[in-house]
Amino acid sequence: MISLEEIKRFLLEYSGPEIKLMEVCGTHTASIVKNGIRSLLSKKIKLVSGPGCPVCVTGANYIDAAVKFAISKDYTVLSFGDLLKVPGSEISLSEAKALGGSVEIIYSPMDAAVKALNNPEKNFVLVAVGFETTIPAYALLLDRLVEQKISKVKLLTSLKSIGPALDWLCKNEPDIDGFIAPGHVASVTGVSVYEELAGKYRKPFVVAGFEAEHVLVAIYDLVLQISKGRAEVHNLYRSVVSDRGNEKAREIMERFFEPSPAFWRGIGVIERSGYSIRKDFMDYNIEIPLKVESIKDKGKGCRCGEVIIGRIEPHECKLFGKACTPTNPIGPCMVSQEGTCGIYYNMSE
Amino acid sequence: MVDSKRITMAHGSGGSATKKLLQDLFHRYFQNDVLDKMEDSAVLDMPSGKIAYTTDSFVVSPIFFRGGNIGKLSVCGTLNDLLVMGAEPKFLTAGFIIEEGMDLKDLEEIVKSMAFEARENGVKIVAGDTKVIEGHGGIYINTSGIGVINQKPFHASNVKPGDAVILSGALGNHHACILSHRMNIENSIASDCAYLGEMVQNLIKAGIDIKTMRDVTRGGLATVLNEIADSSHTTINLTEENIPVDPEVKSFCGILGLDPLYMANEGKLVCFVAGDDAERALNIIRNSKYGEKAAIIAKVSERENVPVTVTTRIGGKRILNMLQGEGLPRIC
Numbered sequence: 237m238i239s240l241e242e243i244k245r246f247l248l249e250y251s252g253p254e255i256k257l258m259e260v261c262g263t264h265t266a267s268i269v270k271n272g273i274r275s276l277l278s279k280k281i282k283l284v285s286g287p288g289c290p291v292c293v294t295g296a297n298y299i300d301a302a303v304k305f306a307i308s309k310d311y312t313v314l315s316f317g318d319l320l321k322v323p324g325s326e327i328s329l330s331e332a333k334a335l336g337g338s339v340e341i342i343y344s345p346m347d348a349a350v351k352a353l354n355n356p357e358k359n360f361v362l363v364a365v366g367f368e369t370t371i372p373a374y375a376l377l378l379d380r381l382v383e384q385k386i387s388k389v390k391l392l393t394s395l396k397s398i399g400p401a402l403d404w405l406c407k408n409e410p411d412i413d414g415f416i417a418p419g420h421v422a423s424v425t426g427v428s429v430y431e432e433l434a435g436k437y438r439k440p441f442v443v444a445g446f447e448a449e450h451v452l453v454a455i456y457d458l459v460l461q462i463s464k465g466r467a468e469v470h471n472l473y474r475s476v477v478s479d480r481g482n483e484k485a486r487e488i489m490e491r492f493f494e495p496s497p498a499f500w501r502g503i504g505v506i507e508r509s510g511y512s513i514r515k516d517f518m519d520y521n522i523e524i525p526l527k528v529e530s531i532k533d534k535g536k537g538c539r540c541g542e543v544i545i546g547r548i549e550p551h552e553c554k555l556f557g558k559a560c561t562p563t564n565p566i567g568p569c570m571v572s573q574e575g576t577c578g579i580y581y582n583m584s585e
Numbered sequence: 586m587v588d589s590k591r592i593t594m595a596h597g598s599g600g601s602a603t604k605k606l607l608q609d610l611f612h613r614y615f616q617n618d619v620l621d622k623m624e625d626s627a628v629l630d631m632p633s634g635k636i637a638y639t640t641d642s643f644v645v646s647p648i649f650f651r652g653g654n655i656g657k658l659s660v661c662g663t664l665n666d667l668l669v670m671g672a673e674p675k676f677l678t679a680g681f682i683i684e685e686g687m688d689l690k691d692l693e694e695i696v697k698s699m700a701f702e703a704r705e706n707g708v709k710i711v712a713g714d715t716k717v718i719e720g721h722g723g724i725y726i727n728t729s730g731i732g733v734i735n736q737k738p739f740h741a742s743n744v745k746p747g748d749a750v751i752l753s754g755a756l757g758n759h760h761a762c763i764l765s766h767r768m769n770i771e772n773s774i775a776s777d778c779a780y781l782g783e784m785v786q787n788l789i790k791a792g793i794d795i796k797t798m799r800d801v802t803r804g805g806l807a808t809v810l811n812e813i814a815d816s817s818h819t820t821i822n823l824t825e826e827n828i829p830v831d832p833e834v835k836s837f838c839g840i841l842g843l844d845p846l847y848m849a850n851e852g853k854l855v856c857f858v859a860g861d862d863a864e865r866a867l868n869i870i871r872n873s874k875y876g877e878k879a880a881i882i883a884k885v886s887e888r889e890n891v892p893v894t895v896t897t898r899i900g901g902k903r904i905l906n907m908l909q910g911e912g913l914p915r916i917c
Contacts, residue, residue: 244899244900269903270897270903271897271898271899271901271903272895272896272897272899272900272901272902272903273899273901274901275901275902275903276899276900276901343768343841448897448898448899448901449899452899581906
């Protein structure tokens with residue numbers, strides 16, 4: 237049994253070949269920065285952040301659609317807080333609200349049902365963004381909307397599945413040696429998606445929790461595996477993640493949603509990497525056309541797309557901390573609490 | 586004592602309804618020798634030397650919350666602002682903007698709280714104003730305060746390398762309490778709204794070498810420390826595990842994705858003292874009202890690249906910025 241102090245010493249003194257690890261989930265990025273994890277690692281262990289921020293990987297045209305609904309006077313847009321400041325191609329929902337648009341913050345998808353019941357004359361559009369962590373909650377909302385015959389809530393969805401994005405990364409960013417796998421996503425999906433990837437691309441995946449100790453132990457596990465040429469999936473977050481995941485959550489997800497193509501900022505369209513509402517429940521869906529945006533973020537020098545896939549670190553973007561700050565964000569990475577640039581800004585020098 | 590049930594536009598007209606409201610409510614509870622003169626301005630005997638003068642407006646919603654109400658907040662907040670400059674609060678003014686429809690019983694409750702806090706702390710409310718506007722029964726209060734400075738004023742520029750930073754208690758309670766009310770989340774988190782006069786008087790009486798202090802309100806501890814570090818051109822090195830946070834507040838923050846370092850408090854101060862005085866100051870604060878959970882949370886050093894660093898619980902090091910934008914709860 238190894239102690240935490242020994243793990244910390246190992247990681248600080250590691251002098252083997254350079255290792256590049258990707259932490260996918262924005263909450264891991266936040267934990268790594270908040271706990272000063274990088275200051276505890278040897279310079280030979282490089283951590284990059286991946287596309288695990290649902291707000292950051294959402295395309296600008298999605299925000300534009302939400303803004304349009306907010307300003308239209310026909311709808312009230314319901315959104316989680318950290319989506320409010322994400323810039324579309326013109327303005328954000330927050331700015332739309334300041335211009336008189338109808339936007340309200342929610343803390344849970346279920347709030348939409350409550351609001352609809354309390355305001356039967358209003359039409360609501362719920363900005364439904366998230367990965368498998370959150371999708372079952374949207375499914376539960378749909379279940380309630382159907383059961384209670386609430387017709388005035390529609391979902392504008394940008395729901396994604398992390399597995400296909402990881403597959404893309406393994407294929408297109410081969411210098412990533414291992415992955416700290418998203419913990420909360422795994423609590424729903426289970427670990428099989430990582431096992432497939434580990435087998436296919438011979439890279440290790442470690443499912444980790446979010447406390448400082450969890451992250452350090454996950455990095456230690458990955459470094460050991462890579463040093464020994466192993467490519468296994470280790471679930472180190474058993475308090476929350478069972479290997480099989482949450483079958484009930486997946487059942488309700490599958491009842492209302494089906495896989496569909498999805499656009500990922502920085503990547504492009506990946507087949508079967510998103511979730512759309514099934515045809516039977518189309519009454520609860522509000523559509524935007526799946527525009528294929530150029531992978532490069534529009535003008536302004538924004539390099540969020542490259543940050544999201546770990547190709548560059550935030551400080552390598554000329555705008556970081558200068559033209560692009562949390563109070564004046566140019567790209568979504570600077571806005572969201574899960575966004576790499578926003579998080580790194582709090583450890584900027 | 587007050588007849589009609591709700592505030593109407595008549596109460597703000599300056600006529601008989603106004604007079605009755607002032608008599609039956611404000612003057613009844615706030616009464617003192619200055620206010621009782623009922624003149625257009627308060628005439629005050631002021632000492633020679635320095636005074637501290639501050640103002641603040643209070644717009645909190647809900648107006649009643651566990652641990653206090655907007656009235657208590659409006660008095661304690663302004664008194665604390667004077668206190669942390671090293672001033673002894675003496676006089677307050679209170680301006681009310683009341684939306685018609687406000688329940689008079691609620692208004693009476695608020696005014697009673699204000700009178701109580703003022704009297705408890707030897708402060709007179711010497712001038713006031715009332716306006717009534719259209720609305721839905723809300724209330725906004727402005728208080729301004731004058732205090733007398735009897736010793737060397739506290740200034741951020743007094744802070745030097747080697748000084749210690751003491752936090753008077755646990756972070757985030759007020760902010761978490763208000764959010765809990767707004768979001769209908771059941772818990773026992775109460776606002777820490779309080780005037781911290783006793784703690785500071787005890788420090789001064791004991792001859793502690795106080796460099797500066799601040800109350801830790803909007804923007805949270807992180808913002809206050811950044812401001813002081815910049816004003817004094819030093820770096821403040823925070824030790825994360827020394828920062829007190831109540832378990833219930835910690836859980837609440839964990840669920841919503843909030844950080845206690847950025848949350849508003851209404852009864853907490855951060856105090857910079859000479860390093861040699863740190864332990865003694867800590868004991869004094871711990872033995873004062875509202876200071877039981879005080880802790881030494883940081884040391885001041887020569888200016889490095891950044892204003893504030895944190896040694897994290899796990900031994901890592903990172904930088905602590907001031908609050909950017911507003912703290913928004915997150916998706917997942």
